[in-house]
Amino acid sequence: MLNIGQHISQEYNDELEDLRNQVLSMGGLVEQQFSDASNALLNGTINIAQRVTELDYQVNAMEVAIDEGCAQIIAKRQPTAIDLRNIFTVIKVVTDLERMGDESEKIAKFASELSADTNSMGFYKNLKHMTFIAKKMLTDALDCYARLDAKKALEVSNMDAEIDAEFEILNRLLSTYLLEDTKNIESILKVTWCARSIERVGDHAKNICEYIVYVVYGKDIRHVIDGKLQDDK
Amino acid sequence: MNNNKVELDQQLSETVGKPLINGTPKITCRDVNVFYNQDSQAIFDVNVDLAKNQILAMIGPSGCGKSTLLRCLNRMNDTIDGCSITGKISLDGEDIYSNDIDPVLLRAKVGMVFQKPNPFPKSIYDNVAYGPRLHGIATNNSELDDVVEESLIKAGLWKETKDRLNKPGTGLSGGQQQRLCIARTIAVRPDVILMDEPTSALDPIATATIEELMHELKSSYTIAVVTHSMQQAARISDRCSYFHLGRLVEVNDTNIVFTNPEHELTENYITGRFG
Numbered sequence A: 001m002l003n004i005g006q007h008i009s010q011e012y013n014d015e016l017e018d019l020r021n022q023v024l025s026m027g028g029l030v031e032q033q034f035s036d037a038s039n040a041l042l043n044g045t046i047n048i049a050q051r052v053t054e055l056d057y058q059v060n061a062m063e064v065a066i067d068e069g070c071a072q073i074i075a076k077r078q079p080t081a082i083d084l085r086n087i088f089t090v091i092k093v094v095t096d097l098e099r100m101g102d103e104s105e106k107i108a109k110f111a112s113e114l115s116a117d118t119n120s121m122g123f124y125k126n127l128k129h130m131t132f133i134a135k136k137m138l139t140d141a142l143d144c145y146a147r148l149d150a151k152k153a154l155e156v157s158n159m160d161a162e163i164d165a166e167f168e169i170l171n172r173l174l175s176t177y178l179l180e181d182t183k184n185i186e187s188i189l190k191v192t193w194c195a196r197s198i199e200r201v202g203d204h205a206k207n208i209c210e211y212i213v214y215v216v217y218g219k220d221i222r223h224v225i226d227g228k229l230q231d232d233k
Numbered sequence B: 001m002n003n004n005k006v007e008l009d010q011q012l013s014e015t016v017g018k019p020l021i022n023g024t025p026k027i028t029c030r031d032v033n034v035f036y037n038q039d040s041q042a043i044f045d046v047n048v049d050l051a052k053n054q055i056l057a058m059i060g061p062s063g064c065g066k067s068t069l070l071r072c073l074n075r076m077n078d079t080i081d082g083c084s085i086t087g088k089i090s091l092d093g094e095d096i097y098s099n100d101i102d103p104v105l106l107r108a109k110v111g112m113v114f115q116k117p118n119p120f121p122k123s124i125y126d127n128v129a130y131g132p133r134l135h136g137i138a139t140n141n142s143e144l145d146d147v148v149e150e151s152l153i154k155a156g157l158w159k160e161t162k163d164r165l166n167k168p169g170t171g172l173s174g175g176q177q178q179r180l181c182i183a184r185t186i187a188v189r190p191d192v193i194l195m196d197e198p199t200s201a202l203d204p205i206a207t208a209t210i211e212e213l214m215h216e217l218k219s220s221y222t223i224a225v226v227t228h229s230m231q232q233a234a235r236i237s238d239r240c241s242y243f244h245l246g247r248l249v250e251v252n253d254t255n256i257v258f259t260n261p262e263h264e265l266t267e268n269y270i271t272g273r274f275g
């Protein structure tokens, strides 16, 4: 596997390294956002829900700064091969990270509204499990990105199926509940929206894993069913 | 130190890349070795095809043998003392080094454009008319006029020169001179055009004009171009070959070479890494 920092131009190495560090710090912020949002939802700690929104300003600003950095490198360096795939991936990764931030914000908003609502408590067990996996996917995806570990990234991206399965179970449960207890439609819908957001975080983490595979192998595995990578690079 | 040498030999032992599948070979090189004097070898076991109506780019560090190989394709190396070649190079299936090939006729069929524009110290008209006169391409003056006009049009130089055909070719700008040299090459109706860093002395606008010209020319000719500009190779070529220490390391579709090259040495080179 080629290293980022082996260019003849040390300045170019520094620019790429700087970009990668920025992506990782942005990832750290989004991890914090999601963690705060899910804590607010599951433990009712709504005082930290506000922090999610505050963090979102930082996350958005970082997305803009990183995009700008990518544009500068493309204009100045005309990256090719792995450098091109790397820059292309940075642009995609920050988009997914920013969306995860938005999903976290939605969760935090519903958390505040649901905190006084005892009727929704019954579903938290399922939400908790989904959240746990989504959190792990996000952390592991960022870890794979930091180390450009494509093999691990493939494993992580497969975890998404677990969230999807859990989401489906929860949906069935919620529909049944809706039919039985029409008075609680509003809170049940809110729980559904939260579950949906958590499921989306898993999808975005999966996307990041797929980009990592693309950087390392030069192969696009998105929308490939049962895509297996043979060669060892 | 020794270990590095072994490793590099291993890395260079086999060319990677896709064989020519989308195209008909116009020129084929098989097991080509080139020597300057007995003891110094410049090209090692090169196998590569130039596809008809395609542009093949040749890239690689200085001294890796690009010009040497390019010059073999129209036997320009014959003129260099002590230069010898083994292996086989064919044009339309015919061995160009066989005894019944006349190198002068071969060079009309396989024309060459050099790094520095080198118009003859003659008028623009005579620069273009020189080859057709030599090879008897035009039988009378009006035919010759037509050939000159047609060649200048194809080289994208007609508009700028039609009112000054009797002025010296050396009075043109660098980019115009290079297009004049291309017109001169086209005038003898070649099948193949070889270009050795044709735009390295030109500004970006003149370069863009030549690149656009190459793009238009490839519908009628087969082109090989040596270039030090990765971006140029990426922009203009259909296939791209990477040479290292006299060996062909990789030849692949240009799309592959610049997004996901197969060989690590290619990747190091095109991304500007230490090799």
Ligand SMILES: Nc1ncnc2c1ncn2[C@@H]1O[C@H](COP(=O)(O)OP(=O)(O)OP(=O)(O)O)[C@@H](O)[C@H]1O
Binding pocket: B036, B042, B060, B061, B062, B063, B064, B065, B066, B067, B068, B069, B080
């Ligand atoms: N006329 C010559 N006599 C002896 N050796 C030569 C001659 N021409 C080239 N060489 C040697 O052959 C090798 C390949 O040279 P060549 O000119 O083909 O390289 P190149 O890839 O075109 O380099 P550049 O990018 O600098 O033009 C070099 O080691 C060079 O020194």
Ligand SMILES: [Mg+2]
Binding pocket: B066, B067, B068, B196, B226
């Ligand atoms: Mg040369």
